[in-house]
Amino acid sequence: MPMQNTRSTAEQAAAPPTSLRVLSLNCWGLKYLAKWRSERLSEIGNQIAAADPPPDIVGLQECWTQQDYNAIRDRTKHFLPHAKFYWSGIFGGGLAILSRWPIEESSMMRYPLNGRPAAFYRGDWFVGKGVACARIRMGPTKRDVAEVFCTHLHAPYETEPHDSYICHRTAQAWEITKLMRGAAERGHLAIGLGDFNMVPLSLAHRIIETHSPVRDVWRLLHPESSVGAAKETAEKLRGLPMPSAEFNMTVNGATCDSALNTWRWNEAHKKRLFKGENIVVDSTVDDPGAKRLDYIFFSGPGWSLKEANVGMTMRHPTLHCSLSDHYSVEATLTSSLSGSVDDAQAERYLPLDTYDEILATISKYDARERTQRRLRMGHFGFQLCLTIACLVGVWWSPHNYVSFILMLLSSLGLSVGVIEGLMGGLFVGSELRALREFEWEVRNTRQRAVSRQGALPAN
Known part of the structure; x- marks a missing residue:
């Protein structure tokens, strides 16, 4: 066992680290659905335990079952002795954090806006x-003290801005930006860390890096990355040559949909793989x-x-096969044993038209949900009337089988x-209230941004 993994917790606490290795991975652990x-x-x-250098903090997503968590835990607890599996929702949140140092406090904060129960085939709400x-x-x-926030944002099912x-x-x-800003x-x-289901410089990405002092590790090293x-429009407009799979991993930091990931292959290649054939794909x-x-x-x-x-x-x-349909993102942070929190205290704002874009998105979605509520409540009223009509029809039913059909x-x-x-009256109502809270925060932030710009001296 490596010497650094044999230190006691007390020794580690007495000697704060000057280097910190972080790893984040979406495990694709969907019960009954994910193959193998x-x-x-x-x-x-096994691979986390064999990593060199070994990670100090690991964040997992889509680790849905206690059984799978325990399997990972058993293989890593000799150097990551502290861990937490997080419980949430009807089927669990799929999140876990493993650490070399003690976890003093933990909590699971559910997102106020998180999918729709009617989209049961997608499962985000459940x-x-x-x-x-x-x-x-x-x-x-x-x-x-490190405050770690592991998350898995709502999946995109269409390309922005049509999502x-x-x-x-x-x-x-x-x-999550508010949580990270508070910690800073x-x-x-x-x-x-986590699967944010967003691409770099998207609206969600810009919110995180503007309204908190945190920085995306990959863009710090590769500011010109994709x-x-x-194949998407935003990248095509940059006019760059088609990247190879190796370039995407080493320069663009691609963690999903890689041509090298077996779960993204076409069905013909998958069939050969499932028959036990070890197919090799050239990284170029x-x-x-x-x-x-x-x-x-x-x-x-x-x-x-x-x-x-x-x-x-x-x-x-x-x-x-690939270990997951995602690859991990890993980073090493170093400490200089000095530094101030001034940057964390400074307020920064997005352009005003970006706040207007967010408000327009909220307004559009609010109108959609209000229409949905009217339709669902109307459907409820229709079904109630139909039920009463069927019960009344039983009185004049000439045959028993007709009565049975009407009762059914x-x-x-x-x-x-x-x-x-229930969906229209309770869930959609709850969602609309969460939207109002979000809208208020955006409007309030926009107002502060306007005030800040008004206070700045003219050039």
Whole structure:
């Protein structure tokens, strides 16, 4: 066992770290749906344990089951002795944090806006997505505290700006930004990591880097890296040549949809793989679909970025498949044992038209949901009337089988109507109230931005 992994917790607390290795990975651990789930997640634990240098803090997403968490935990607890599996929603939040140092406090903050129960086939609402928060004590002073925020934002199902859930993801980015800003203002090392389901310089990305002092580790090292997949319009406008799979991983930081990831192959290649054939893909192959969805953000007095890389690209040793449909993003932070919190206290604002864009998105989604509520309540009223009509019809029914059909229609109609009524009357109402809170915050921030610009001296 490596010497650095044998230090006691007391020794680690007495000697604050001067270097910190962070790893974030979406494990793709969907129960019943993800192929070879148990085998892959067990191997993920093996590879985290074999990593060189070993990670000090690990954030996992889509680790849905306690069984898979325990499998990873068993393989890593000798050097990551402190860990937390987070519970949330109906089926769990899929989030976990593992740490070399003690977790003093933890909480699970669910996002107020998080999908719709009617979209049960997507599942975002049912899993209770949010932010897994952990306060990690690395040493005796305030600057030796790391506040880690692990998250998985709402998935995009269409390309922006046509994504019907862009309002949800924007609101979620706003919420985690507040948490990271608060940690930075307390003088702690703030680390935000996870599958943010956004591309660089998107609206959610700009909110995070503007309304908190945290920085995207990859863009610090590669400021000219891609802003999306090569086949998408935003990247095409840059006029750059088609990137290879290797270039996407080493320069663009692509963690998802890589041509090298077996779960993104065409069906013919997958069939060969599932039959046990170890298919090798040249890393120089064109890679038009790869993009960066996984991030590590950080901010802290005295902490700086040393390196960052895309990791966990190896395959399962016997199944020959990628360990997940995502690759990990990893970073090493170093401490200079000095620094101030002035940057964390300074307020920065987006351009005013960006706030107007957010407000327009909120307004558009608000109108959509109000229409949905009217339709669902109208459907409830229709089904209620149909139920009453069926019950009345039973009185004049000439045959028993007709009565049975009317009673069956009555029961089914009332059940559907009640579900629609609950969604329209309760859920949509709750969502509209969350939208109003989000709208108020954006308007309030915009007003402060206007006041700030008015206070600045003219050029």
